[in-house]
Amino acid sequence: MGNAQKALIMAAGFFLAIALITIAVVMFISAQDATKAAQNNFSDIQTELSQTAYTVYDNTVVSGSQVVNALRKFADKEQFGIQVKTGKNMTGSWYTNVIDISSPISNNYGSVVSSIPRENINYAAVEAHIDYVNPSGKFKAKIIKDKSNVIRGIEFSQQ
Known part of the structure; x- marks a missing residue:
């Protein structure tokens, strides 16, 4: 070669x-x-x-028993709050944590105001209490999100 x-x-x-x-x-x-x-x-x-656990409550109508179940289900969630407005209590009561819904996207941390005392979940079952949730009542559910689009709470308003 x-x-x-x-x-x-x-x-x-x-x-x-x-x-x-x-x-x-x-x-x-x-x-x-x-x-x-x-x-x-x-x-x-x-x-x-x-977020699927919360999407059930996204602009839907739920029963009072579902509201009470949600209170129990999310009772131990940090950085999460539930507000329930009943026929007797139109301003509503907060359970778990209190969320600043007047400006829910005002800060990056989720607008949780933990210094305000929360209501006892047991009040929702006492018929004589202002925060009583009628199990057969109908409630409009609305999800509260923060600036980073993280779900921080649920608001239930009785219809």
Whole structure:
């Protein structure tokens, strides 16, 4: 074999190596973009799933027994409050935490005002109490979100 043939074979080997490296880099970059897109989709799904417990109460009409169940269900939630406005108490009472609904998106922390005393959940079951929730009553539910679109509370208003 002549030197020219060896040089051509060597050059072909270099071009083949460069082509394979280029293909690998292009595939790696496209796989990276696909991975980022998948991570964003997964994050959206995770956020959606974490809020499904509250979406039942998004602009719906629920019974008083569902209101009481929500009070019990979310009683131990931090940075979350439930306001119940009944026929006897039109201003409403707060359970768990008190949320500043006059300006629910006023700060990044969720507008939770924890220094105000909360009502006892047991009052919702005492018929003589102003905060009594009639199990067969109808309540309009509304979700309260903060500036970062995180659900911070639920407001129930008796109809």
